[in-house]
Amino acid sequence: MCNSAIICLAIVAAVASISQVSAQAQTTPQSCAQATGISFNQTAFSGQWVELARNPASNVSCISLNVAFWNNNNYMLVNVSHSSNVASTLVDVYETANITLVENNLSGYNVTLVNGQKQEYVFVKLLSFVNSTYLVGCTYTNATNTSTSAGFILGRSTYTPEGVRIANNDASVSFSNFQNNTYGNVTQLDCRASSAGQTVPLTLISGFLAFALLLIKA
Numbered sequence: 001m002c003n004s005a006i007i008c009l010a011i012v013a014a015v016a017s018i019s020q021v022s023a024q025a026q027t028t029p030q031s032c033a034q035a036t037g038i039s040f041n042q043t044a045f046s047g048q049w050v051e052l053a054r055n056p057a058s059n060v061s062c063i064s065l066n067v068a069f070w071n072n073n074n075y076m077l078v079n080v081s082h083s084s085n086v087a088s089t090l091v092d093v094y095e096t097a098n099i100t101l102v103e104n105n106l107s108g109y110n111v112t113l114v115n116g117q118k119q120e121y122v123f124v125k126l127l128s129f130v131n132s133t134y135l136v137g138c139t140y141t142n143a144t145n146t147s148t149s150a151g152f153i154l155g156r157s158t159y160t161p162e163g164v165r166i167a168n169n170d171a172s173v174s175f176s177n178f179q180n181n182t183y184g185n186v187t188q189l190d191c192r193a194s195s196a197g198q199t200v201p202l203t204l205i206s207g208f209l210a211f212a213l214l215l216i217k218a
């Protein structure tokens, strides 16, 4: 195939550099704006989630989400609750979002979070769904400014701290919002709600998580 040693070497070098380039292209972690997301699976994503980790670290605690779908699954309704600062475990901030889903939209959604008269816009993209337990995603408010971007890991009540670490470190291979072994845990222990109407699920969930964590730590 090769007529001379020089040409052979040139071919080998060319092939080597091509495979190096493609290997590099595969392993360069992508920003939130660049990354390809996953479709929303209404069956798999409904119900209660807690936020377990965020990078950079969250400035509030006890973040919990309730997700439901409405009108033939065209709309995703989300209730978000959390404390008003990172030191507090009193849940007293409530936000809602009503997201119009587009089938097979992998580019994410510009979500309007409504809190009374206040509205906040955040672009949200889901990146991976791991073992039916962890939902990895990212957000930004300005696509060209990575400082407005964050990575998050949501979990079902069956999560473990080790699972969070694995989900984070696996995500760091593909997505630049995640750094190997570096993330802020979101406090989910001893969370309590401020108003009677909302206490029941929260208390149950945080109580259960506290119990589960105790078992894991023991």
Ligand SMILES: *[C@@H]1O[C@H](CO)[C@@H](O)[C@H](O)[C@H]1NC(C)=O
Pocket: 041, 042, 043, 044
């Ligand atoms: C959505 O999730 C359900 C339940 O986890 C699963 O059975 C179904 O195959 C998923 N659908 C798609 C399109 O991935």
Ligand SMILES: *[C@@H]1O[C@H](CO)[C@@H](O)[C@H](O)[C@H]1NC(C)=O
Pocket: 066, 067, 068, 077, 078, 079
């Ligand atoms: C959100 O909260 C409202 C008011 O408490 C409730 O009516 C609604 O069912 C909740 N939605 C979800 C998705 O949990």
Ligand SMILES: *[C@@H]1O[C@H](CO)[C@@H](O)[C@H](O)[C@H]1NC(C)=O
Pocket: 059, 060, 084, 085, 086
């Ligand atoms: C948390 O940080 C966001 C910006 O990332 C800011 O808008 C918000 O006011 C901060 N909240 C608190 C309680 O410090």
Ligand SMILES: *[C@@H]1O[C@H](CO)[C@@H](O)[C@H](O)[C@H]1NC(C)=O
Pocket: 070, 075, 077, 098
């Ligand atoms: C969600 O938004 C759609 C479209 O704007 C609207 O028709 C629907 O009433 C909203 N649902 C809720 C529960 O707010």
Ligand SMILES: *[C@@H]1O[C@H](CO)[C@@H](O)[C@H](O)[C@H]1NC(C)=O
Pocket: 102, 104, 105, 106, 107, 108, 109, 110
């Ligand atoms: C996906 O949704 C985003 C935000 O709503 C929108 O900008 C984008 O055009 C949509 N993509 C597709 C393929 O519908």
Ligand SMILES: *[C@@H]1O[C@H](CO)[C@@H](O)[C@H](O)[C@H]1NC(C)=O
Pocket: 110, 111, 121, 122, 123, 140, 141, 142, 143
């Ligand atoms: C989301 O929508 C709001 C309101 O239309 C807009 O101001 C904001 O720039 C949008 N954000 C992104 C990241 O597209």
Ligand SMILES: *[C@@H]1O[C@H](CO)[C@@H](O)[C@H](O)[C@H]1NC(C)=O
Pocket: 142, 143, 144, 145, 146
């Ligand atoms: C988004 O960030 C870029 C810098 O990365 C800045 O030039 C631009 O003004 C920002 N846009 C908004 C709407 O803040």
Ligand SMILES: *[C@@H]1O[C@H](CO)[C@@H](O)[C@H](O)[C@H]1NC(C)=O
Pocket: 145, 146, 147, 148
């Ligand atoms: C990028 O966003 C950060 C955080 O909001 C802000 O402090 C910074 O000024 C922005 N940079 C530019 C160039 O707009």
Ligand SMILES: *[C@@H]1O[C@H](CO)[C@@H](O)[C@H](O)[C@H]1NC(C)=O
Pocket: 130, 131, 134, 162, 163, 164, 166, 167
């Ligand atoms: C998901 O399950 C696989 C196979 O059991 C395991 O190797 C992996 O560590 C799990 N990932 C997480 C985040 O727990």
Ligand SMILES: *[C@@H]1O[C@H](CO)[C@@H](O)[C@H](O)[C@H]1NC(C)=O
Pocket: 169, 170, 172, 173, 180, 181
């Ligand atoms: C993360 O760091 C650990 C050592 O702390 C290393 O063994 C592992 O290979 C790293 N993973 C990635 C994806 O870089």
Ligand SMILES: *[C@@H]1O[C@H](CO)[C@@H](O)[C@H](O)[C@H]1NC(C)=O
Pocket: 161, 181, 182, 183, 184, 185
């Ligand atoms: C997160 O919390 C777990 C369990 O409480 C702990 O083992 C781990 O070191 C924490 N991780 C980080 C990055 O703070």
